[in-house]
Amino acid sequence: MAYIEARGLHKTYGATVALDRVDLQVEEGRIVGLIGANGAGKTTALNAIVGLTAYAGHLRVLGRDPWTERDRLARDVCFITDVAVLPRWIRVSQALDFVAGIHPRFDRAKAEAFLAKTGIGADRKVGQLSKGMVTQLHLAIVMAIDARLLVLDEPTLGLDLLSRKQFYDALLTDYLERSRTVLVATHQVEEVQHVLTDVLFIDRGRIVFSRSMEEVESRYQEVFVHPDRLATARALHPIAERDGVGHTVLMFDGADRRQLAALGEMRTPSVADLFLAVMSNRGPREQGAVR
């Protein structure tokens, strides 16, 4: 069974189409990055998946309809949408008490062990913590829940570099060491790309690119081409081109590796570069999601 299965997932806000008949599948054990520009539909898609927003079309998460069964699904699905949404009045110990009281899969000792490492005292109020610490606290709670699916929507937006690194380090060492299923939407692609098993690009409410990381590595190549060989290289139909220092970087999809090797130094493109290449081929964004 697919953990997330969407067919024709559709959502409009007035005249604005936020999700345009999206098909999407996330299998058990995959760590999927959902990448898109602001307003591309990432948050709407994730909100539909965790039961925060109504939708049209078919959507099943762990076999259930998230809109009508949010609270039932919340036993198996954890999510962090937005940064620092813990209420300011709550004490760290109260937050743990509450989640321990109502969540069947919460391991309090695990959350406390994680918090001990961060130095966040149990009697502190969330309002007294920095934004980075609030995020760590939220992560401590989420990681102590033995969930089947974790959904993250820009969990580090607006945090400083150090806090972002701490967040992903913790996620990596403590959480992802077991086989997990994660769907993460973020702008900061470079911070997550080494843990992803799949990437999805979303643009104007549509999934425009969906590949496993193995596919990305085997199909896409970036070549640093010297100006002398540029004409030859262009004849091989690059999908994107950008200027470097003393050379031009050309990106190829499924081109012959031996031919490419003759043109210059090769490497696998970063997800960010791939995203930019795919988006530039889709024409200007100014038309926007509004029809």
Next chain:
Amino acid sequence: MNDVEVPAVQRLSWSVRRELWENRSIYLAPLSVAGLVLVGFSISLFTLPSRTRAALTLSEPALRQAIEQPYLIVSIILMAVDLFVAVFYCQDALYGDRRDRSVLFWKSLPVSDLMTVLSKASIPILVLPLVTFVATVATQTVMLLAGSAVLAASGMSPSILWSHVSLLDISRINFGHLVAFHGVWYAPFYAWLLLASAWAPRVPFLWAALPPVAIGVIERIAFNSTHFATLVMHYFLGGGEMTPGAGAPPMTMEMLTPHPLGQLLISPALCAGLALSAVFLLGAVRLRRVRGAI
């Protein structure tokens, strides 16, 4: 995967506890006002013997009034606190966490919107009246004991107090008024405020006030009548069930007695009020589901 679940009662009880953590005024307000009342009362103790001696010369109804009045005032003050806290609690209950975006955290947990709304509705309907009841009876007990001690020390018999103020009566009257009337009877008002709190984009209290005021104004202009306003006011004042009994003397504890309490609880007006509360609360549940962070 095995289907583990926390019992609903346990989830509800943690949800109510959560409300008490967030809104400490639910117990701090009645307790601190009770404390203030006791400070005032202890100052008045200096003149208690002389006042009591003077009251002894009065006729029985006047004597009763003189002795019971401080106890009645304590009940009324704490009832006003109860109402005040309840109104402020309700209008913020489903609005505050949308405003500070913590609704995104609460909704990530396995607590249904129905349970969230019920836990919040239980505060003004049940928890707050019970807390105020305990605070009131405790205050009045302390007053009675301290008063007796002062009278005894000045060589008078405290029985004059005890014959007019019985702890059993005080408990019964306060319980009836606070829990049955301020809690259950007022449920439609609280439920309406919770509905506004779940709906309002901002200032929920004003949004709550707007429709009833609009209905009243339109009715007045269109039909030159005030049936709606009269109906609401009539219900607020107890729908005729809270009118003091014909023989009850003014300014005594009996003034607060529903006449009789049983009649209040089986009255059709209360049934209608509770039905309306249910409609408002279901509306609040629906809105809680649909509305996200502001």
